[in-house]
Amino acid sequence: MPTYVYRAIDSDRSCDHCELGFEIIQRMTEPTLTTCPHCKNPISRILFAPTVVIKGSPLTETDRKIRDYEKEGKWSHAAELADKEAEKTKREDLKTRALEDYKKAGYNFDKYNTDT
Ligand SMILES: [Zn+2]
Structure with missing residues (x-):
């Protein structure tokens, strides 16, 4: 199950x-x-695993590092790392995670969105 x-x-x-x-x-x-x-x-x-995991991408060293940052409450560190890794690997789950972490770090997305 x-x-x-x-x-x-x-x-x-x-x-x-x-x-x-x-x-x-x-x-x-x-x-x-x-x-x-x-x-x-x-x-x-x-949404973890079955639905978002891409075949052939097991939990990486970076995933672990992101999790460590999150555990320590270093949201901006975690977000930046997740963001970078998402760019590199095109992983949607990491992109979502980066956004969540940015929010927790106190970033205001409404403000940024007006720039683009
Ligand atoms: Zn409760």
Whole structure:
């Protein structure tokens, strides 16, 4: 059975359980969770593996490094690294991750979007 990862949508409304995300094993047929089983606040499923993994690209050294940065809360470092790696490997999952990390680092995308 696949393992799914869920995380609080709004970190201001989360408990220890969902703030950093949690893994849960579900059947494919089970509905997607929308609220944390502990605090009942909204959560979203993080799309890892089966759907986004590109064949032949296992967890790389860079992935691990990004994860380390994220663990330490170095969001801008993680974002830059993910961004660079996404450019290089054309991996959509990393691009998404870079965006998320940039947001956590406090970047304001609305502002940047007007420049392009
Ligand atoms: Zn919770």
